[in-house]
Amino acid sequence: MTARRLDAAGVIDRARALQFSWDGRPLTGFVGDTLASALLANNVRIVGRSFKYHRPRGIFGAWAEEPNAIVDVENGDSQEPDARATVVELREGMAARGVNARPDVAHDRYAAIDWLHRFLPAGFYYKTFFPDWHRYEPRIRAMAGLGRVATTPDARRFETRSAACDLLVVGAGAAGLAAARAASGAGLSVILADDRIAPGGSLRWRDGMIDDQPAAAWAAATAEALAAQGVRVMPHTTVFGAYDHTTFGLLERRSTAAVGWSEDRLWHVRARRAVLATGAIERPLVFPDNDRPGVMSADAVLQYLRLYAVLPGTRAVVATNNDSAYAVAVALRLAGAEVTIAEARADIPPAARAAFDRDIRVLAGSTVLGVIGRDGVRMVDLGPADARSAREATLRVAADLVAISGGWSPAVHLHSQSGGKLRWDAATAAFVPVAPRPDHDLAGGADLAAALVSGHEAGCAAARMLDRACTLAPPRAEPTAPQAAPRALWRVPIRGARQWVDLQNDVTTRDIALAARENYSSVEHLKRYTTLGMATDQGKTSNVNGLAVLAEETGRAIAEVGTTTFRPPYTPVTLGAVAGMRHGALYSPWRRLPAHAEHVALDADMRDYGSWFRPACYPRTGETVPQAIRREAMAVRGGVGVFDGSSLGKIMVCGADAAQFLNIVYYTEIANLKPGHIRYALLLRETGVVQDDGVVARLAPDRYLLSPSSSHTQSVLAHLEAWRQTECPTLRVAMHDVTAAWATFVVAGPRSRDILAPLTDIDLSPSALPHMALSQGRICGVAGRIARVSFSGERSYEVSVRSGYAVAMWRRLLQAGTAHGITPYGVESASLLRAEKGYILIGVDTDGLTLPGDLGMSSPLRTKQVDFVGRRSLLMPDARRPDRRQFIGLLPEDASDVPAVGAHAVTRGQDGRLRSIGWVTSACHSPALDRSIALGMVERGRGLAQAGAELELFHLGRVSRARACPPMFYDPAGTRLHD
Amino acid sequence: MLLIPCPWCGPRDEPEFTYGGEPAVRPGPAADISDAQWGGYLYMRGNDKGPHREIWCHSFGCGQWFVLERDTVTHAIFSARKP
């Protein structure tokens, strides 16, 4: 093949040359080129190696249908693996490399695999390597796969957007432009999306006159006029998925020139109606060695000629079974190539006249029987289309290009994705879309005038459905002679020769025949067995040929075989665009404490705690994190500490029936709680499982403040709302989340009262404010609350003020505590203090099976009269099983050994095998006890704890011993709490 | 993506809503309910093909629960009403 750039016009900008490289070789292209057109212009013949046999492959198509030209592309600091060269816009400095070959695609040392093809039929891997796949997998994986995934972060930025419109028109070819024109003219808001770089579809490279203008000029002018009147014209935007209720997924690839803040954009478009004007995809002809570099789609050849001024070869054979390739043959001839046409049909069609006018030889009833040239076409054998042997070839012609057209398949992907049906149309040898969804209209056709009318009518139909009237006349095209019917030709009936159906997946007619013999006669099974129609091209060029061959092999009609299911996406979607901006810091934005800056100023070790960004501890210079945690915990036990508890949930529940409501939704008795008092309470699901714990404070007879766990606030509020609305709609109660309105600081330790008392007018004496009581007043001159609750086991005050005072209050507390050695402590230190007291953490010490009785809290079930949420579940046999896992403490035999969280408690069964009877849920080294402690859930745990039983802990093969004990290691009598 | 007609707010995109499944009527009082009845209330759902009654919450909108009638095959929505 000797391809070259012509002097003709095209869409490229010859004033702006671009330097790029292919497999390390510097090459030149132009602005407007695709990577594929630039490679062809530089006469690069081999752009890839086939997936299975490592056969040399050249560029076949010109856009999304491309099966061969899969390349890795580097643009500065961004990389895209497995890009299809036909859809990649060329950029300055682009470095592209072939894949699936060592050292490169032109000299692939795995090429010898092709000689073994007889031993690599469909299902080879299934048959050969199972059941011992794991032994072969590393070697096979190392050889398999295509592009290399970059190991560095992608520098590109992506975003997602949403849009709504009356009408989405998919495809801006003749039909799509006419539809958008009609609908916009009728006053609809219209989005017109097209996956090509410029609107126009085939009008850009096929001849024709519309409204007395050349078709390409009409397309450009119409798109411009539509944009001017408010249509959102989106070129280079692929509508890749049709979803429920007229929603569509669009991938907008922003061109080099237009690139601003981001590159690819993902759009969710909600339309009231849609017109699908997606055109058709040319099918290949199937013949022996039809995968050689230089065998190209005829329409793609025309595109390279007309759009990019590239002549893909100078001695061309055009093989066709339909009329559309004659224009390609004529264009090749006009560009200076020698051309021979192999027409599969016995009768020369009227369309051949244009070829005769150019003295092009047309061989009727002929097709390609063989291609000679391993690394690119050198010679082509032509002969009867029904030949049963390669020896029936009648003519051998020297050629460097074989342009093939096996007919056209309408691009029915979106129609089928949304549940539309297909009908096999024998006249055009194609599956045509029928019975679209009621919110979709279909438009298009092979004849230009008909396509324009069909698009116009679809646009008007959409307008009518939305109560608008269409006033414009349709665009006019010169009527053309009716096309002759194509000849259905699915392969050459030569036995033994390898004829490729799916170039991307190396599926040949022999593979399909083998699958049929092995009874994979369903087209879905065929696909999975042979991989026909998989991967990046999703069988755009191969599906119909494949199922037609299957039909022949199984003696069925094509309609009977049917198609595989069409699923989104139509073409590969950049994962970065799916993520959009939701990555890194924006993936799940952190909630910051109102005094965040103060913690940062203290060099706190800030960590992510279920959406909150909180201090884990405050390490001093030269101090490790465990040392800091230990120091902070000891400061709380021996003196005083201060903890930012602002993230603790706060849900206000108000109303005359608030008490009655809370008594239904909480496990714990709430109704008899007196104003000014606080109670620890469990919240269950209807299944009886513990959903959350926290304290409930009664501020007034009709006002409660709930404090769920920090990360459960939203789910608890949603749970309570669901119960209020669905089961208690008559109760007068309202609730809302006030977490962000309040800053809460916990002052804990024996000296906490000494610090706080001078700062507030609230009486902090134990008689006035005992443990689990609350009072409202002024703190440092501002209104607030002080609640006496403790998660540390020490005397402890929660000071709450409006969050605007957070910074000032934090500073005042530290200042007031200086003389007492006040120590800020973080989440990890607080968690250690609570472990010493055996206080549970929901979701850490409990799981989705934990019932309140498992935690030793069973009195409400006995005493509470209300049918509270989850009550009936606690009476089920499973809840009463004596061997349930129960919450206990564990004292490791080796006091310096902290057991792993998740370590299993094991017993030896009668058969001698180890059996897990539970596991460690929390473990740490306790500074107060100066030994390791652990908490866990263990079968019949309470009995074991009472007996002080010895347990074996098993973790990753290591066994240690621990003694079961009640889950309370420090101050079991609680004297320090009440002090 | 479904377009769900919230009875209070009008049509809104599906991501604004939380699916609540088939509505189950809570039997009671607990003392009179058999284990089997309670298990049915907790876990047994018809999972119908075709027209289906279900409850949804407009979580990122008005926060209200409502009953929706939807075809589980075509995803067509027939009605949405306040409880």
Ligand SMILES: [Zn+2]
């Ligand atoms: Zn709403």
